[in-house]
Amino acid sequence: MDEGEPGVVPAVESTAEDIAEMRTRGAATIADAAAAALATQADRSTAETPAAFRRELRAAARTLYETRPTAVSLPNALRYVLRGMDGDTVADLRASTIARAEAFQRDLAQAQETLGEIGANRLQDGDVVMTHCHSTDALSCIEAALEDGKALEAIVKETRPRKQGHITARQLREWGVPVTLIVDNAARRYLDRTDHVLVGADSIAADGSVINKIGTSGLAVNARERGVPLMVAAQTIKLHPDTMTGHTVEIELRDESEVLTGEERASIVDSESTGGDEGDRSPETDGALTVENPAFDVTPARYVDAIVTERGQFPPESIVTLMRELFGETTDEPWEA
């Protein structure tokens, strides 16, 4: 992340840090926070000329953009807000940017609610739903089904390494849903009593493949083998327009410390095997033990039964039609202008 771009207000820097450190996480929540941060930048900017104001907003957007690479909701949110920045005076630019960011946040909340109502139609009274990670879009479907009077049960995957499954379990218990929490490795066993696998998405590619929390693709393959449908709840802000022109989605690699503590590393790589001193156990010196921690994986379209958006539910192979309609053929990065 670029530190301290000129004119970027501290509140934007701290939003960016919260996203990078995952204190603010989840694709929709990140998009909401990014739009709010641009509104704050517009509000607190001390720029005296329209050109300086625009430069500051672009710098703020860059600061936010460079936090995490996989969830396309972030650049989609930044692009949407910056495109609404309009006017010949600083006052007009400020007002239009704030209004656009607020509209974005309103639409985001509305889209999630609509999506939930659509997704709820797939869930029947008495169904058992298996979840992976924590997705507000996926939970919106469950909430709407509960509001329709359907009784549901949930099998919640823990979701290593950060255990966001606990957030899902807490929310479901608040809604009174019986929850069985399982370790990720137990998923296939519990698919025997699962009616639906329900996950969110960080990005959806033009070919209908779904980029979501690491472990989704293995779960999808197992679900298909067991005949359990996989439903992806994803607002259209998760559609990745660059993939229409062949761009691949970057998978975020996170820090080793989420997987292995220093003590655990030391217990694996002892001084005998490194041939070094007791204290010589840093990741740099223990080069032969590599820990990789990809945050996401790609589930091919053929394992996905439906992508539920606020515009309706789609077979994954047809999502490109919606993508073209919403984004056109090309995208730009207005923060680089």
Ligand SMILES: O=P(O)(O)OC[C@H]1O[C@H](OP(=O)(O)O)[C@H](O)[C@@H]1O
């Ligand atoms: O937008 P909503 O549905 O809330 O979340 C979508 C996805 O964002 C999360 O990523 P992370 O926890 O930020 O790495 C999960 O992968 C989740 O499925």
